[in-house]
Amino acid sequence: xxxxxxxxxxxxxxxxxxxxxxxxxxxxxxxxxxxxxxxxxxxxxxxxxxxxxxxxxxxxxxxxxxxxxxxxxxxxxxxxxxxxxxxxxxxxxxxxxxxxxxxxxxxxxxxxxxxxxxxxxxxxxxxxxxxxxxxxxxxxxxxxxxxxxxxxxxxxxxxxxxxxxxxxxxxxxxxxxxxxxxxxxxxxxxxxxxxxxxxxxxxx
Numbered sequence: 001x002x003x004x005x006x007x008x009x010x011x012x013x014x015x016x017x018x019x020x021x022x023x024x025x026x027x028x029x030x031x032x033x034x035x036x037x038x039x040x041x042x043x044x045x046x047x048x049x050x051x052x053x054x055x056x057x058x059x060x061x062x063x064x065x066x067x068x069x070x071x072x073x074x075x076x077x078x079x080x081x082x083x084x085x086x087x088x089x090x091x092x093x094x095x096x097x098x099x100x101x102x103x104x105x106x107x108x109x110x111x112x113x114x115x116x117x118x119x120x121x122x123x124x125x126x127x128x129x130x131x132x133x134x135x136x137x138x139x140x141x142x143x144x145x146x147x148x149x150x151x152x153x154x155x156x157x158x159x160x161x162x163x164x165x166x167x168x169x170x171x172x173x174x175x176x177x178x179x180x181x182x183x184x185x186x187x188x189x190x191x192x193x194x195x196x197x198x199x200x201x202x203x204x
Contacts, residue, residue, distance in 0.1 A: 058164040067172045068160035072150035089200050090172040093126040097139040101185040102167040129158045
């Protein structure tokens with residue numbers, strides 16, 4: 001009588017289960033954003049209210065307020081001062097290379113924002129929060145992105161606008177006022193951002 005076969009079958013099943021659990025854990029670690037205010041909140045009204053509270057509590061420069069002035073050094077070495085851009089619509093984006101929703105959002109920037117509003121009085125300023133130049137340069141090299149990127153290694157610029165959560169977008173009108181402040185990324189929110197950019201450029 002061979003009593004080892006069931007044991008081998010059981011052990012094989014256990015190994016497959018362990019592999020599946022490890023794979024699931026790795027996926028969570030890769031795609032989970034520890035700064036995402038929506039993480040683990042579900043879809044209930046209470047969860048939605050809690051998410052909105054977290055966003056409000058961590059937003060320093062909100063809609064309707066004047067955008068705090070700053071000077072940011074770009075990866076190219078160029079320096080841009082926000083107040084020098086008065087008369088233009090500015091989209092200020094805070095992101096980081098390790099942030100999955102940030103990376104997803106950046107995939108759509110070139111064609112859906114930069115190319116779409118080319119020739120308009122519009123400037124897109126993506127600022128990498130808390131990362132050094134070499135990290136951003138390596139990211140640009142690996143992704144092939146050619147649009148300018150700003151550096152905020154000490155988070156000095158970011159802290160003028162918020163205390164937590166990325167990605168964050170601040171749409172600033174020609175007079176320097178914030179007309180839209182958003183957190184996170186999803187297709188509906190991104191589409192609304194594009195519509196608001198268009199309206200702001202057209203003075204509506």
